[in-house]
Amino acid sequence: MRYLLASLALAASFVAQAAGGPPPIYDEGVDAKAAIKATLAEAEQAKLPVLVVFGANWCGDCRMLDTTFKHGPSAPLIAQHFKVVKVDVGRFDRNVDIAEGYRVPLKKGIPAVAVLSPQGKLLYATEGGELADARKMGDQGVYDFFTRIATTAK
Numbered sequence: 001m002r003y004l005l006a007s008l009a010l011a012a013s014f015v016a017q018a019a020g021g022p023p024p025i026y027d028e029g030v031d032a033k034a035a036i037k038a039t040l041a042e043a044e045q046a047k048l049p050v051l052v053v054f055g056a057n058w059c060g061d062c063r064m065l066d067t068t069f070k071h072g073p074s075a076p077l078i079a080q081h082f083k084v085v086k087v088d089v090g091r092f093d094r095n096v097d098i099a100e101g102y103r104v105p106l107k108k109g110i111p112a113v114a115v116l117s118p119q120g121k122l123l124y125a126t127e128g129g130e131l132a133d134a135r136k137m138g139d140q141g142v143y144d145f146f147t148r149i150a151t152t153a154k
Contacts, residue, residue, distance in 0.1 A: 022063070024057045025055070025057060025062065025063060025066045025086070026055060026056060026057050026062070026086050026087070026088035027086070027088065028057070028088045028090065028094070030088070032087045032088070032094075032095045032098055033098065035085050035087070036050070036052060036085050036087070036098070036116075038085075039052075039083050039084070039085040040116065040118060040119075040120050042083050043083040043116075043118040044118040044119070046083060046118075047118060048081065048082055048083050048118065049081070049082055049083070049115050049116060049117055049118065049123060049153040050082065050083050050084075050085060050115070050116040050117075050118070050120075051078065051082035051083070051084045051085070051113055051114075051115055051149075052085050052087055052098075052102065052113060052114040052115075052116060053065070053066075053084060053085070053086045053087065053111055053112075053113050054087050054089050054095070054098075054099050054104055054106065054110055054111060054112045054113065054114075055086065055087075055088070055089065055110045055111040055112070056088060056089050056090060056091070056110060057088070058091075059110050059111065060135060061109075061110065061111055061131070061132060061133060061134040061135050062110055062111045062134075064134045064135045065111045065131060065134045065142065066086075068134075068139055068142045068143075069084065072139045072143070073139060073140070073143040074139065074142050074143045074146055077143060077146055077147065077150065078146060081146075081150040081153070082115070082150070082153075087099070089106055089110060092106055092107075099112065099114075102114035102116075102122055102125055103122065103125045103127055104125045104126060104127070105127060105129075108126075108127070108128055108129030108132060109129035109131075109132025109133075110131075110132060111131045111132070111134060112125075112126045112129070112130075112131060112132070113125070113126050113131065113149075114126075115149060115152070115153045117153075123152065123153050124149055124152050124153060130145065131145070
């Protein structure tokens with residue numbers, strides 16, 4: 001029985017790998033500067049601030065944050081108050097210059113965010129790794145965090 005269970009577990013891991021694992025939430029091939037510029041143009045039309053989310057596909061906290069942006073109490077809050085652009089940081093070897101330019105120290109953890117005015121002025125940055133433990137924050141903690149940020153970004 002133990003052998004059968006071990007075989008099934010091994011087979012399941014091969015199937016997951018063959019399927020490519022979970023779908024990527026960050027486009028690793030996108031030109032992040034161009035994406036931010038395009039989102040700023042949309043934000044200016046909508047008169048909304050831009051939420052630049054720095055993260056990576058391998059990051060569990062980034063995946064949790066992405067899920068909260070799509071489901072639960074944070075989803076309508078984010079949709080109503082921000083234009084969102086996601087920036088892949090790879091293994092801290094991509095787009096680090098962009099994060100540094102917005103005073104986001106990636107060494108404090110990801111996900112991390114910067115909030116920009118529609119004109120591109122920095123309004124807020126997670127300078128202390130505030131979202132690095134998004135999974136521990138849970139839906140309500142993430143909602144509370146972005147409620148404060150939405151108020152600050154007005």
